[in-house]
Amino acid sequence: MRAVQRLLLPAALTLFAAPRGAAEPVKLLRPDQYRSRIVAAKKGRILLVNFWATWCVPCREEMPKLAAAARAFSSKDLAVVLVATDTPKTSREVPTFLSETKVPFVCWQVRSADPQLFIDAVDRSWDGTLPYTLVYDRKGDVAVRLAGAQTEASITDAIRIAIGATR
Amino acid sequence: MSPTRSVVVAAALAAALLAAPARAAELKIGGTAPDFTLPAANDGQPVTLQRLLTTNKGVAVLFIATKCPVSNAYNERMAALAKEYAAKGIAFVGINSNKTEPAAETAEHAKKHGFSFVVVKDPGNKVADAYGAQKTPEVFLLNAAGQLIYHGRIDENQDDAKAVRSPDFKNALDAFLAGKPVPVAETKAFGCTIKRV
Numbered sequence: 001m002r003a004v005q006r007l008l009l010p011a012a013l014t015l016f017a018a019p020r021g022a023a024e025p026v027k028l029l030r031p032d033q034y035r036s037r038i039v040a041a042k043k044g045r046i047l048l049v050n051f052w053a054t055w056c057v058p059c060r061e062e063m064p065k066l067a068a069a070a071r072a073f074s075s076k077d078l079a080v081v082l083v084a085t086d087t088p089k090t091s092r093e094v095p096t097f098l099s100e101t102k103v104p105f106v107c108w109q110v111r112s113a114d115p116q117l118f119i120d121a122v123d124r125s126w127d128g129t130l131p132y133t134l135v136y137d138r139k140g141d142v143a144v145r146l147a148g149a150q151t152e153a154s155i156t157d158a159i160r161i162a163i164g165a166t167r
Numbered sequence: 168m169s170p171t172r173s174v175v176v177a178a179a180l181a182a183a184l185l186a187a188p189a190r191a192a193e194l195k196i197g198g199t200a201p202d203f204t205l206p207a208a209n210d211g212q213p214v215t216l217q218r219l220l221t222t223n224k225g226v227a228v229l230f231i232a233t234k235c236p237v238s239n240a241y242n243e244r245m246a247a248l249a250k251e252y253a254a255k256g257i258a259f260v261g262i263n264s265n266k267t268e269p270a271a272e273t274a275e276h277a278k279k280h281g282f283s284f285v286v287v288k289d290p291g292n293k294v295a296d297a298y299g300a301q302k303t304p305e306v307f308l309l310n311a312a313g314q315l316i317y318h319g320r321i322d323e324n325q326d327d328a329k330a331v332r333s334p335d336f337k338n339a340l341d342a343f344l345a346g347k348p349v350p351v352a353e354t355k356a357f358g359c360t361i362k363r364v
Contacts, residue, residue: 148360
């Protein structure tokens, strides 16, 4: 447990301090940590969380669109966090993919013996479809759910809706 | 709800709906599964659900894929379950609804992995739409009346069959055959999105 805390505390502190353009090390995330480590840590910004997996081709194809959409917003207004749902068998491919594709977002790696526990901890209305994107308003409430692969325009629209929801 | 809030909610809903993948009528637990007749991947012969229902105690409909790593992680488990439960009166039928995986590839995949059950192609993903299937692998277990008694995943551990702690599909099969209620009738399938037209 202490080892996990040692791993996660600095991760939480640097969650939104990552410079754009540089992939951060992937950190582990248990279902019970989702709200506190990801949502509650956003500090009044719009938060976009993208759930993906290395084996999910639409997820990989969506990543550049997500990066392009996020570039249109200031990091003061928008935080973007990735959550990889790979199992231990494929999780080693996560940092490789992020590095090779130069994805500029912090990425967490799910650690759950049962994927449904994590899915339900995130959003009980999520049926497990990947990719899946949640956009939270500044209060930490879900403003938009995006199931399936998105376009740059649909991601941009979702962020704008979330911004508008808390004005 | 204030007018402003209503507009925001409506806009969010519209965006979510526009962005969501096709989600047709979803088959609910207790609901009657739509009948289908689909061509077997290996020889094109028609396979009809109703015929399987009338000659078995139940039918397990599995949406599967040839290229999906998650579906492929379950190949051995699906083959073993089909063999075990065929002897107990449950017919298995695999449905490949992916537009990206042609019949010949589907047939070769089934042969390679020793599937003893029939695998059919679903042109235009019409059956996937009718069932509300979204992922591979995704299971729909029907009783002889065609009613859905279990929907969801095979189990929780795609990596390691020997370490499974929640064999939900097997539990459903056993409960059904024992004449008992299925303990967990619905789970969330986790896998690749069906590649629709």
